[in-house]
Amino acid sequence: MTSDSKVLDLRKEVDDFIAAGSANLAALRLAELWRKESGTGTAAFVVSRYEKLRDKLPWLRYRLAILRSFTVEPAIPLLRAAAFTNGIDLTVQLGDFNAYAQAIFDKDSSLYRFTPDGVILAVRTSDLAPDLWQEYADLDPDAVREAVQRVSNSFHQWMRAFRERCEAALIVHNLEQPARPSSGVLDAQLVTSQSAAIRQINQEIHRIVSEHRGVHLLDYDGLVARQGRLRWRDERKWLTARMPIAADQLIQLSREWLRFLVPLTGKIAKALVVDLDNTLWGGVIGEDGMQGIKLSAEYPGAAYQTLQRVMLDLARRGILLAVCSKNNLEDAVEALESHPGMLLRSKNFAAMRINWNDKAQNLREIAAELNIGIDSLAFMDDNPVEREQVRAALPEVTVIDMPDDPVDYATALRECPAFERLTLSAEDQQRTSFYVAERERSQAEQNFQTKEDFYRYLEQEAEIVPVLPATLARISQLTQKTNQFNLTTRRYSEPQIAEMAARPEWQVLSIRVRDRFGDHGLVGVAITRDKAEACEIDSFLLSCRVIGRTVEMALLSYLAQSAAARGRQRLLGWFLPTQKNAPAKEFYSQHGFHLHTQNGEGSLWELDLKQHPIAWPEWIKLNQTNGGHN
Amino acid sequence: MTSTTFEQVRGIASDLFAIPPDRITAESSAETIESWDSIQHLNFALALEEKFGFQLSPEEMEQMRTIGEIVKLVESKLQVTPN
Numbered sequence: 001m002t003s004d005s006k007v008l009d010l011r012k013e014v015d016d017f018i019a020a021g022s023a024n025l026a027a028l029r030l031a032e033l034w035r036k037e038s039g040t041g042t043a044a045f046v047v048s049r050y051e052k053l054r055d056k057l058p059w060l061r062y063r064l065a066i067l068r069s070f071t072v073e074p075a076i077p078l079l080r081a082a083a084f085t086n087g088i089d090l091t092v093q094l095g096d097f098n099a100y101a102q103a104i105f106d107k108d109s110s111l112y113r114f115t116p117d118g119v120i121l122a123v124r125t126s127d128l129a130p131d132l133w134q135e136y137a138d139l140d141p142d143a144v145r146e147a148v149q150r151v152s153n154s155f156h157q158w159m160r161a162f163r164e165r166c167e168a169a170l171i172v173h174n175l176e177q178p179a180r181p182s183s184g185v186l187d188a189q190l191v192t193s194q195s196a197a198i199r200q201i202n203q204e205i206h207r208i209v210s211e212h213r214g215v216h217l218l219d220y221d222g223l224v225a226r227q228g229r230l231r232w233r234d235e236r237k238w239l240t241a242r243m244p245i246a247a248d249q250l251i252q253l254s255r256e257w258l259r260f261l262v263p264l265t266g267k268i269a270k271a272l273v274v275d276l277d278n279t280l281w282g283g284v285i286g287e288d289g290m291q292g293i294k295l296s297a298e299y300p301g302a303a304y305q306t307l308q309r310v311m312l313d314l315a316r317r318g319i320l321l322a323v324c325s326k327n328n329l330e331d332a333v334e335a336l337e338s339h340p341g342m343l344l345r346s347k348n349f350a351a352m353r354i355n356w357n358d359k360a361q362n363l364r365e366i367a368a369e370l371n372i373g374i375d376s377l378a379f380m381d382d383n384p385v386e387r388e389q390v391r392a393a394l395p396e397v398t399v400i401d402m403p404d405d406p407v408d409y410a411t412a413l414r415e416c417p418a419f420e421r422l423t424l425s426a427e428d429q430q431r432t433s434f435y436v437a438e439r440e441r442s443q444a445e446q447n448f449q450t451k452e453d454f455y456r457y458l459e460q461e462a463e464i465v466p467v468l469p470a471t472l473a474r475i476s477q478l479t480q481k482t483n484q485f486n487l488t489t490r491r492y493s494e495p496q497i498a499e500m501a502a503r504p505e506w507q508v509l510s511i512r513v514r515d516r517f518g519d520h521g522l523v524g525v526a527i528t529r530d531k532a533e534a535c536e537i538d539s540f541l542l543s544c545r546v547i548g549r550t551v552e553m554a555l556l557s558y559l560a561q562s563a564a565a566r567g568r569q570r571l572l573g574w575f576l577p578t579q580k581n582a583p584a585k586e587f588y589s590q591h592g593f594h595l596h597t598q599n600g601e602g603s604l605w606e607l608d609l610k611q612h613p614i615a616w617p618e619w620i621k622l623n624q625t626n627g628g629h630n
Numbered sequence: 631m632t633s634t635t636f637e638q639v640r641g642i643a644s645d646l647f648a649i650p651p652d653r654i655t656a657e658s659s660a661e662t663i664e665s666w667d668s669i670q671h672l673n674f675a676l677a678l679e680e681k682f683g684f685q686l687s688p689e690e691m692e693q694m695r696t697i698g699e700i701v702k703l704v705e706s707k708l709q710v711t712p713n
Contacts, residue, residue, distance in 0.1 A: 005633070008641070040677035041645035048648050073669050074676050240688040241672050247679035 007037050014049050023056035024395060031085045035401055038251055043077035050084040059089040060265050065116040065168075066092065067100035069127035071243040072253075079254035086258065086417065087267050087375075087396075097242070098127065104158050107165055118169040118264055120257060121158070122220070124244065125175040125198060128154070136182040136194045144192050151175075152204035159212050167495040171260050172209055173220035174202045179229035213472065213494040216260060216422050223256050255417070262417040266480045266491070269378035269398045269418035271350065271370055272314060273363060276325035276332055278382040280304060280344070282406060285331045295341035303406040308343040310410045314419055315348060318428025320370060320435060322351040324362045324379070329354045350435035359386050360393035370435065371544035373483055373580060378418050382406075425474040427521035437517040438545055444517075455550060455619040458515045462551065463623045464558050467501045467508040474522045475510055478541060482525075483580040485552065486541040487573060487587065488602075492527075505530045506538075507562070511555050513546050520546055526555055528563065535563035537573035540587075547583065550617040556591055557614040558622075564609045571609055576602035635708075636701050642677045643697060646670055656698030674700075682708060 010033040017026035026049065034046050062083075066072060076092050083090045093114045095103050100121060103111040111119070126133040129151050132144070139147065155172070162170055181187035181194045188195070202221065209217045224232045227249055237243040245253060262268060277284045281304050282294030294301040315321055321344070325332055332354045336346050346352070351369045353362035359381070367374045375396035381387055387399050398418045402409060413419075421428070441458075448454040467475055476494040483489065492500075501508040511524040524542040528535050537559065542552050560571055573588055588605035589595075591614055596606040607614075616622065633641075636656070643658070644651040647665045660666040666674075674694065675686050684707050686694075694700050 008633075039680045040673050041642040041681070044648065044673070045645040071672075074673050077673075234685070236685070236688055237672075237675075240691070243672060246685075247676040250676065 007033060007042075010036070011045060018049060018052055023053045026053055027057055028391060028395060034081055034085050038078070038082070040074060040078065040247070040250075043081040046081040046084065047077050050081070050089075054089060059084070059087055060267065061089050061091070062118065062261065062265050063091045063114065063116045064093070064261070065095065065111050065114055065119045066122060067095040067103055067111070067119065068122040069098050069100065069124050070122070071241055072122065074243065074247075075245075075250045075254045075257075078251050079257055082254055082258050083261060086262055088261060088265050090261070101154075101158065104162050104165075112166055116166070116168045118171065118261065119162070119166070120171045120173070120218075122173045123175075125178075128175070129201075132194065132197055133178065134182075136197075141192045144197050148197050148200050148204075151201050152208075155201075155205050156208050159208055159215055163212050163215070163495065167214070167493055167499070169260075169264050169493060170212075170215045171218050171257070172205060172215060173218050174205050176221045176224045177229070179233065213498060218256060218260065223252065227252055255415075259417045259420045260422065263420050263422045267418070268376070268420070268481075269319065269416075270372050270376040270481075271320035271322055271366070272311065272378045272380060272413075272419070273322045273324045273366055274311070274379075275381040275383070275386070276323060276327060276335070276354075278406075279380060279402075279409075280308065281335065281339070281341070285335050286328055290335060290339060293335065293339070295339060297341075300406065301341055303409060305341065305343055306410040307406075307413065310413045311344060312348070314413075315432055316429055317419065317421055317424065318431045319419055320350040320372075320431060321348055322353075322366050322370070323349050324353045324359055324366065324381075326356050326359075327354050348432060350432055358389075360390055363390065363394060363397060371484070378416065380413065423473045423477060425477060425522070427474065427523075430521070433518065434520060434545060441515075441517050452619065455617070458517075458549060458619070460513060460515045460549065460551070460620045461623055462554050462620050463512040463514075464509055464555065465512075467497060467510060471510050471522060472497055475508065475525050478522070478525050478543065479539060482541040482543060483578070484544055484583045485547050486539075486578075486581050487537065487584050488539050488576045489541075489578050489581060490539050492539075500527060500538075509555075509558070511542075511551065513551055524551065524555055526559055528559060530563075530566065530568060533568060534570040534572050535559070535566070535568040537571065540573065540584075544583075550620065552587065553591065553614070553617050554620045554622070556587075557616045560607065560609055560614045561616075564613070569609055571607040572596065573605050574602050575605065635704050636697075638681065639678070639697060639701050639704060642674065642681065646673055646677065654697060656701070657696055659696040678704060684708075 010029055014026050014029045014033065017029060030046055030049055033042060073094065076094070080090050080092065093116065095111060100123065103109045129147055131139060132147050159170065159172070175198050177195050177198050183190060183194065187193045206217060209215045232246060232249050233244060234246040274280060282300055283292055285293055295304050296302065297305065311321055336342060351366045353366060355362070363377055363379065364374060367377055374394055378398040378400060379387070379390050380400045380402065382402050390397055391399050398416065400412060400416050403412055444457065445454050448457065472494050476492055476497050479490065479492045497508060500506045507528045509526045510522050512522045513520045523546045525539060526537065527539040528537050542555070563571055573593070575585060575588060577585065592612040593605035593607045595603055597604040640651050640654045643654050647663050647670065649663065660671070671694070675691050678700070679685055682704060690703060693703055
């Protein structure tokens with residue numbers, strides 16, 4: 001087996017790079033090793049080596065507690081190894097067996113003392129409802145109803161108690177169905193069947209989860225079904241080690257967990273950049289021509305249509321699509337615009353680089369054009385050399401490993417955790433159209449003599465309102481995702497936002513912007529806190545797509561006016577520099593603030609509200625609705 | 631196969647117990663390797679199952695006392711389960 005000696009070489013290379021102090025190269029090789037061989041032994045190696053690199057690379061630390069009713073220990077190294085390769089340094093606390101209820105109810109439990117960022121509640125049907133699982137045949141319909149009620153109530157109480165005590169994200173497993181119901185084939189025909197009872201509990205869990213902020217449902221039953229109930233289970237290890245899951249399935253559980261951790265930590269891809277030849281279609285357009293490329297409803301062209309359908313799904317989830325291809329522009333555009341087999345068209349792509357330049361350079365340009373960080377890009381290319389070059393030049397890009405057979409391309413894309421989202425806002429679903437409108441806008445901008453003429457032409461309208469239940473998710477999402485125009489880069493979960501909004505001295509405001517080209521949706525957040533005679537800006541951030549057209553000035557003016565209306569004398573605000581928020585650096589000084597304090601973390605700016613009112617930009621119309629300022 | 635069963639088993643043990651392969655012999659056991667506890671024993675069994683594509687019974691897991699015994703176990707299982 002040559003693959004064996006290859007992975008042995010990789011281990012040696014990793015250790016050599018670590019010894020030489022080359023952290024980035026060691027991390028690249030570790031990721032490669034993990035892609036080639038994701039298993040229990042490798043996980044132990046990979047985790048131990050990543051731990052040595054811990055302080056040298058910019059990983060995001062995340063504290064995860066797992067409450068469980070069964071042995072999950074062997075899945076933890078698998079999860080940590082996968083998390084490291086996604087840029088997340090996980091600290092995991094495992095609860096004692098079946099101690100999850102006490103841990104949730106006891107305010108002083110080790111769970112809460114651990115101060116987790118996220119918590120997984122993994123309870124199996126057989127542990128929580130042994131009556132429904134193995135004594136089902138003995139239950140009369142009333143007893144079944146009672147059991148369903150009892151289990152649903154438990155979930156209800158756990159989630160309520162957890163939310164009262166902790167702001168961490170909570171991921172709740174639902175309950176799995178038995179592989180073979182106790183009544184055999186008859187079960188499917190019974191009114192009070194075993195599977196119907198478990199389904200009912202799962203519907204209740206679904207309902208309860210939707211009633212709580214920051215609680216997410218993991219469809220454990222769906223995961224087990226996808227892998228196959230009979231393959232999932234290992235009866236021998238269940239009986240000897242309380243380990244119910246087969247060795248080769250543990251990796252699937254850890255991957256499912258990662259699908260939640262990636263969006264929870266913000267390690268997501270906002271745009272997918274794709275190659276064209278042999279990726280979106282089979283063959284080379286420049287050589288095979290419109291007739292020759294494989295792209296149709298029939299095999300082999302159908303494989304590429306399936307991939308394009310997955311990309312359309314991603315676009316509906318708010319992920320931008322872009323093209324990066326070494327091609328003659330005319331050939332590629334002709335195929336994009338008029339090939340009858342194409343499901344994607346130019347209008348589906350927010351940016352395109354079709355040229356013979358280096359792909360890493362093209363990716364940098366695409367990120368700049370879309371106003372997102374390079375670490376927000378995912379890259380899909382059938383050519384392994386291009387993939388390796390991008391990995392080496394831009395390690396922060398998510399590079400999707402493509403299988404050899406095009407039939408498997410769609411699955412590879414669907415499995416990439418960087419595209420997972422835990423909430424979906426109206427803005428997400430129309431994102432591509434925002435960018436297409438933006439292209440028109442920037443073309444319009446070039447036709448004006450003065451900036452003010454352009455601002456007037458835009459016919460901007462702003463709506464500034466306090467946080468509402470309907471906007472909580474989007475506001476939290478903006479604090480999590482906005483990196484560039486963000487004065488303090490404080491990340492807040494939905495429960496944290498809700499808690500601040502409930503306090504009288506805090507104001508949580510959002511701004512929505514429309515202009516002649518369309519609705520931008522909710523694009524900015526400001527959070528302030530009154531302290532004695534001053535009002536301090538805790539957070540101030542705007543999505544990049546509205547920067548540079550005085551929306552930031554409008555929001556600041558609004559804050560100043562409403563603080564003055566509440567009797568405050570001064571407006572204070574920190575600028576906390578990060579690697580990415582340089583665009584916000586001069587914001588306070590440009591609007592008349594004076595430097596108050598400077599320390600190692602940043603600078604505090606101050607404005608006297610009586611002497612320096614901030615003018616509202618007259619070309620923006622303010623629409624006031626429900627409970628705006630006076 | 632370029633590597634022997636012994637080398638493959640030793641590779642897994644080296645990963646799991648975080649000790650260099652050349653310090654692991656056929657006589658190495660839970661007595662001589664400090665980090666070989668019950669959870670690592672389970673992990674060892676799981677890693678063997680993943681690597682060689684078989685399942686170990688509770689009795690077989692009890693037989694996994696030394697690296698040498700594990701190699702023998704793997705070889706006997708690979709003979710009866712052609713793969």
